[in-house]
Every structure is written in structure tokens, then in C-alpha cells.
Amino acid sequence: MDALWKNTTDLPDYESLKSNINVDIAIIGGGLAGILTAYKLKEKGLNAVIFEADKICSGTTGYTTGKISLAHGLIYNYLIDNFSLEQAVEYADCNKKAINEYEELINKENIDCEFEKCSSYLYSALYDYNLKEEFKAAKKCNLECEYLEESELPKGIKGAIKYKNQGKFNPLKFVKHIIKDLKIYEHTFIKEFDEQNKLLTTDKGYKVKADKIVFACHYPFVNSPGYYFLRMHQERSYFLICENKKKLKNIYLNVDEKGYSFRSYDKYLLFGGEKHRTGGNKEGYKYNLLREKLKTFDKNYNEVGHYSTQDCMSIDKVPYIGLFSDSLKDIYVLTGFNKWGMTSSMFGSDIIADMISNGLDNKNSIFCPSRFDTKGVAKSAIKEGPYSIKGLSKEFLNIPNTELDKLLLGHGGVVKYNGKKVGVYKDEDGKCYIVSTKCPHLGCELSWNPDEKSWDCPCHGSRFDYMGNIINDPSVENLEFIEKKQ
Ligand SMILES: Cc1cc2nc3c(=O)[nH]c(=O)nc-3n(C[C@H](O)[C@H](O)[C@H](O)COP(=O)(O)OP(=O)(O)OC[C@H]3O[C@@H](n4cnc5c(N)ncnc54)[C@H](O)[C@@H]3O)c2cc1C
Structure with missing residues (x-):
């Protein structure tokens, strides 16, 4: 068994998008954040459509521990020190409210989760x-x-x-109930975002024109504006x-x-x-x-x-929920949940649904994505910097000494091949799968994860299988596959 919730819950299948469409609100990502946002918008009489790259809840939501808790590690002392008592109380209150909301919703709708x-x-x-x-x-x-x-x-x-x-629950049984009246497209990977025209393009080339767009795709694939790659x-x-x-x-x-x-x-x-x-x-x-x-x-x-x-993981341990960027009107984001996405998705979807329905912003909130002036951001930015620099430059200058034939069966690693640095996985039969080690997202040097047989990016967390296919965002491209060698 590789995922408890998927083994205990059958979620319905949805068709992929097969034509160009216009929608009021497009939500990118069918994890808990996207689904709850669509649900809350529906309750306010607004129509949202979810576009999910794979199957709903196939991302982190499908593998969460499903604790509904505000005990987020050593967080409150940190927030009082790095933000303020008032903002720490806002964080606590939002999470408390989210726990109560789960209980009320589950009781009201009689959800068996x-x-x-x-x-x-x-x-x-x-x-x-x-x-x-x-x-x-x-x-x-x-x-x-x-x-x-x-x-x-x-x-x-x-x-x-x-x-x-x-609280604790089975998150997929909860989702199974609340998706009943939602409009969802699965296997619809959004690859491009045209900010001027609020236009999304799928991997099959279909266009989605939206009045408003919500990025609920875990790690946003848009680098600028927003610059989430510098702070997550x-x-x-x-x-x-x-x-x-x-x-x-x-x-x-x-x-x-x-x-x-x-x-x-x-x-x-x-x-x-x-x-x-x-x-x-x-x-x-x-x-x-x-x-x-x-x-x-x-x-x-x-x-x-x-x-x-x-x-x-956000740079200052607080989720980013609100306008994607001050320079983009009608574009919203929910991300950086720091492994506490059950409560964050619940109160975060309320914030986004309120912002969309009443047009207000959340500039003074601790969750506002454009906050940059806290001690927490400054301290963490100093720690974060070296990772990006290491991932982006130094590692590329080293050509490893290891040759392909030295790699053991069932192992992977960065080796020298035809005078070039490449990534190789050698399977149990000795077949070698050779890929580039340059992450297509922003060019960082990937490293081999022997437990998962995957190529993982230390800068922003994109992951690829040993054939180079994307497993995790933010990359929207597969890794360059060089060759398969017997
Ligand atoms: C080990 C671990 C344990 C955790 N345990 C808990 C817990 O006990 N309690 C808790 O509160 N939180 C927990 N969390 C955190 C929580 O599970 C996550 O924060 C939450 O599930 C994230 O939900 P999401 O909707 O933002 O992302 P996801 O569930 O990853 O959903 C994003 C979706 O977007 C889709 N997508 C991505 N890119 C695109 C694109 N370009 N186009 C279309 N679709 C796209 C993906 O396929 C995915 O389905 C845990 C996290 C981890 C890592």
C-alpha cells in the first residue's frame, strides 16, 4: 500500500478539457486548497471551474497525515518574536476557526469522513x-x-x-462529499499563463479565458511577478x-x-x-x-x-494567501502551507472567496503574500540564498569522476559520460536511463534521491522520475532525456 487515503476512498473520474472555454473563475489545482476554494465560492453563488493536471487529490493532499490541528510545532513563540503578538493571535484565531468550521460543516452535511x-x-x-x-x-x-x-x-x-x-479525519472521504456539485476537469495541465489577457493554456493547447484566476497548484509555476521561487x-x-x-x-x-x-x-x-x-x-x-x-x-x-x-515551506513560516502579486488584478494564490494545509486550506479558501466576492484586499493580514518587511523574512532570506546559488552555479562547474560502468545495479547518480556530466539510473538488469541534471524550472542542479529513485531539485523542489517525467511542481516541463543504454 503506498497511500492510505487513496486505498480507502474511490473518488469519481472527470473528463479532460477538450476545447477552448470562457469561465468566470478558473482554479488551477484540484488539491484541498483548490477544492475548498471552489466549494466556498459556490456557497456564495459564484461559479468556479477547477483545472487539475492529474487526478484530484493526486498531489500532497492524497498523502497528508490528515491532522486538523493548530499545534504547528514551535510556531507561536516565533510569530510573536518575528511578527507581533497581534499577528500571532490572527494566525491562531484563523486556525481555531478552521477547526470549528470542519466540525460544523461535517455535522451540517453529515459527511462520513x-x-x-x-x-x-x-x-x-x-x-x-x-x-x-x-x-x-x-x-x-x-x-x-x-x-x-x-x-x-x-x-x-x-x-x-x-x-x-x-481533530483528525480521512481527507479524501471529506473531499468526496464536497466535490459533488463542483465543475472539474482532470488531466488538464495548465502550462502557460498570459497575465495581460487572463488567459491560461493547457498542455494540449486549449485556451481558458477567465475573469479571475486562483493559483491553488501547490508551488506556483509562474516565476514573475510574485517571485515565489525566491521565498519558498x-x-x-x-x-x-x-x-x-x-x-x-x-x-x-x-x-x-x-x-x-x-x-x-x-x-x-x-x-x-x-x-x-x-x-x-x-x-x-x-x-x-x-x-x-x-x-x-x-x-x-x-x-x-x-x-x-x-x-x-514559506520563507517566514506563514502561508501566502491573497493576491498573487500587487501588480496583478484578479489573480489569487494559496500556497506555502508549511505542512499544515488542512486548516490553511479551510481558512485560506474563506479569505479568497471573501476577496473575490467583495473585492477587498487583505493587505494588513499576516497571510498577505506581498508582506516583506518582517524580521522573519530578513533572517530566512539569508539562510535561503546559499541554496539557490549552490543549486544554480557551483555544482555545474564540477564534472564528476564516476564513470557509468562504476554505478551499481539499482543505483543512480551523477556521472561523467562522453566527457559530459549527466544523471543516470542503472536498473537491476543493467539498463541505464540517462538524463540531463539541469532542472527545467530555473536551471538548478538536480540530485538523486535513492529512496524514491527520483531526480530532485534542492532549490525549489521539482521532482522527476528516472526517465525524466515530472512528478512534482513547480516545473512544467519534463527533464531532458538523453538516452537509454543497454
Ligand atoms: C509529510 C506531510 C504530512 C502532512 N500532514 C498534514 C497534516 O496532518 N495536517 C495538515 O494540516 N497538513 C498536513 N500536511 C500539509 C498538507 O497535506 C498540504 O499542505 C496540502 O495537502 C496542500 O494542498 P494543496 O491543495 O495546496 O496542494 P496539492 O494537494 O498538492 O494540490 C495541488 C494540485 O495542483 C495540481 N497541479 C499542479 N500544477 C498544476 C498545473 N500546472 N495545472 C493544473 N494542475 C496543477 C496537482 O496535480 C495537485 O493535484 C502534510 C504535508 C506533508 C508533506
């Missing part, structure tokens, strides 16, 4: 200091939480914060799906470096972690590291599947 109220725990196995500071900050933001001392916790845990009234990267995590006799009532997140996450669903335990910046897994063995870790909690687990997924 196994929604359960629960507590959300943040814990550390290393230090209690950061958690104590976070607890004080959460209290300042009026959040309902309590601090648990080492003596009250299982052995090896230094401290924890318990947030009450959080992607982070990947790995998950084991295990059958487990012990059902966990609550949801858990470790705030230490590896970011371990736990939740139960039906007879399964989802255990994840080993996070890293996309493109930063040259050494591999992430699933084995997870297995070793899980054994320290439960020796008798029975693994039935595994998968990995990634999300967009």
Missing part, C-alpha cells in the same frame, strides 16, 4: 526549554493548552504541550503504514530535528519523519531509519506500506 475530536501533543525527547517558551506564547495567543512535565510523560520524553479540541522551498518526509493493535486516540508531533509524527486511522498507525529539504537525500535509507525508530516504541508493528510526500 471519520472525523474525530482529539488532543494534539507536541513533545521533545531532547529539551524542555523550547516547549516551555512555546507554551507561554500559545497562552498569550489565547490557546487552550496545558504543559506536561517530564514526570507525567513516558520515559525519554522531556516535556510536552497538549492542545485540546483538535519544499520539504519532504517519509511515512510507514503499519497495522497496529494499539489505537492512538490523540495525534502527536515531535518538535526535534527529525519531526516524527504519529496518528492512528482504523487499524493502521501512520508513523512519519526523517524530514529534509527536497533534493537533500543523497545518502538515502530514510525508510530504514524510520523502521529503526519505530522499533524503539513498538517492537511488534507490522508494516503494510510506505510513502513519502512534500509540501511548500
Whole structure:
């Protein structure tokens, strides 16, 4: 099993776009953000059409852990320090409202998506200091939480914060209900955006003329204006799906470096972690590291599947929700959810639906995408810079010493071939798949991910399979395939 939600939910199929069309509102992307935005617009009597490159929920939404929580790691202390108490409270309130909205909507529409109220725990196995500071900050933001001392916790845990009234659900069962009255085109990849004419072009060459456009395609593929590529990267995590006799009532997140996450669903335990910046897994063995870790909690687990997924990380840890750019009228964006897209999609879709229906902006909101003047942005920009420079230039100057024949069966890597630097995957039969290592998005040097047999971009997170086909945005082009060699 490689994805729990897809295995437990059949979503309907939709046709692809087969002609040019005019629409009131075009939504690019059929993940939770795009679907909830279309749903909220429909509730306001506005007509939106979703254009999805693949199948709906085939992106990160299909692989989420499905925690509906405002316990987003050590966030509130950071927000008070880098933004202001007022803006930290806005962040907390929006997430609180989103949790309540899920509960109300699920009850009102009688949606069978196994929604359960629960507590959300943040814990550390290393230090209690950061958690104590976070607890004080959460209290300042009026959040309902309590601090648990080492003596009250299982052995090896230094401290924890318990947030009450959080939730968990099966996200695809939820989506299956709310898409019922929405207009959706699947297998319709938007490749071009003409900002002057508000015109989209699909990979098959069909034109979509829209009055308003919402980018809900995870990482926007438009580089300028907006410049999201300068203020967002992607982070990947790995998950084991295990059958487990012990059902966990609550949801858990470790705030230490590896970011371990736990939740139960039906007879399964989802255990994840080993996070890293996309493109930063040259050494591999992430699933084995997870297995070793899980054994320290439960020796008798029975693994039935595994998968990995990634999300967009904004430069200042706050999502970008609002106008795509100050210079573009009627174009909106929801992105940079920092692995908290369940609540962010819920309140983010309210923000966008309100902006579209009443024409106001959200300039003073912490979520406004054109914010640039906080301490958080300045500090993070200093950290982000070297990644782009490394990815864009230095690596290209090195021609590796490794030759094609030195590569082991079932392995991939960057090698020298005909005097040039190329990327190669050698399968178990010795067939070599040779591709360029230059990312078609902005030209960064790709790196091999041995756990997923993919070429991953360390700058912005585009990913390609070993044949060079796109797996993850923001690239809209496949990798240059050089040759297959026996
Ligand atoms: C390991 C991990 C665990 C997580 N767990 C949680 C959790 O427990 N709780 C929580 O709140 N959040 C969680 N998240 C975050 C959450 O899952 C995501 O933020 C959310 O699913 C993103 O939704 P989305 O609609 O923005 O993106 P997606 O679900 O990726 O949807 C975007 C869609 O756009 C389509 N698309 C892309 N480009 C184009 C194009 N050019 N044309 C047309 N379509 C296009 C894609 O095919 C895709 O279907 C987790 C994230 C990760 C990585």
C-alpha cells in the first residue's frame, strides 16, 4: 500500500478539457486548497471551474497525515518574536476557526469522513526549554493548552504541550462529499499563463479565458511577478503504514530535528519523519531509519506500506494567501502551507472567496503574500540564498569522476559520460536511463534521491522520475532525456 487515503476512498473520474472555454473563475489545482476554494465560492453563488493536471487529490493532499490541528510545532513563540503578538493571535484565531468550521460543516452535511475530536501533543525527547517558551506564547495567543512535565510523560520524553479540541479525519472521504456539485476537469495541465489577457493554456493547447484566476497548484509555476521561487522551498518526509493493535486516540508531533509524527486511522498507525529539504537525500535509507525508530516504541508493528510526500515551506513560516502579486488584478494564490494545509486550506479558501466576492484586499493580514518587511523574512532570506546559488552555479562547474560502468545495479547518480556530466539510473538488469541534471524550472542542479529513485531539485523542489517525467511542481516541463543504454 503506498497511500492510505487513496486505498480507502474511490473518488469519481472527470473528463479532460477538450476545447477552448470562457469561465468566470478558473482554479488551477484540484488539491484541498483548490477544492475548498471552489466549494466556498459556490456557497456564495459564484461559479468556479477547477483545472487539475492529474487526478484530484493526486498531489500532497492524497498523502497528508490528515491532522486538523493548530499545534504547528514551535510556531507561536516565533510569530510573536518575528511578527507581533497581534499577528500571532490572527494566525491562531484563523486556525481555531478552521477547526470549528470542519466540525460544523461535517455535522451540517453529515459527511462520513471519520472525523474525530482529539488532543494534539507536541513533545521533545531532547529539551524542555523550547516547549516551555512555546507554551507561554500559545497562552498569550489565547490557546487552550496545558504543559506536561517530564514526570507525567513516558520515559525519554522531556516535556510536552497538549492542545485540546483538535481533530483528525480521512481527507479524501471529506473531499468526496464536497466535490459533488463542483465543475472539474482532470488531466488538464495548465502550462502557460498570459497575465495581460487572463488567459491560461493547457498542455494540449486549449485556451481558458477567465475573469479571475486562483493559483491553488501547490508551488506556483509562474516565476514573475510574485517571485515565489525566491521565498519558498519544499520539504519532504517519509511515512510507514503499519497495522497496529494499539489505537492512538490523540495525534502527536515531535518538535526535534527529525519531526516524527504519529496518528492512528482504523487499524493502521501512520508513523512519519526523517524530514529534509527536497533534493537533500543523497545518502538515502530514510525508510530504514524510520523502521529503526519505530522499533524503539513498538517492537511488534507490522508494516503494510510506505510513502513519502512534500509540501511548500514559506520563507517566514506563514502561508501566502491573497493576491498573487500587487501588480496583478484578479489573480489569487494559496500556497506555502508549511505542512499544515488542512486548516490553511479551510481558512485560506474563506479569505479568497471573501476577496473575490467583495473585492477587498487583505493587505494588513499576516497571510498577505506581498508582506516583506518582517524580521522573519530578513533572517530566512539569508539562510535561503546559499541554496539557490549552490543549486544554480557551483555544482555545474564540477564534472564528476564516476564513470557509468562504476554505478551499481539499482543505483543512480551523477556521472561523467562522453566527457559530459549527466544523471543516470542503472536498473537491476543493467539498463541505464540517462538524463540531463539541469532542472527545467530555473536551471538548478538536480540530485538523486535513492529512496524514491527520483531526480530532485534542492532549490525549489521539482521532482522527476528516472526517465525524466515530472512528478512534482513547480516545473512544467519534463527533464531532458538523453538516452537509454543497454
Ligand atoms: C509529510 C506531510 C504530512 C502532512 N500532514 C498534514 C497534516 O496532518 N495536517 C495538515 O494540516 N497538513 C498536513 N500536511 C500539509 C498538507 O497535506 C498540504 O499542505 C496540502 O495537502 C496542500 O494542498 P494543496 O491543495 O495546496 O496542494 P496539492 O494537494 O498538492 O494540490 C495541488 C494540485 O495542483 C495540481 N497541479 C499542479 N500544477 C498544476 C498545473 N500546472 N495545472 C493544473 N494542475 C496543477 C496537482 O496535480 C495537485 O493535484 C502534510 C504535508 C506533508 C508533506
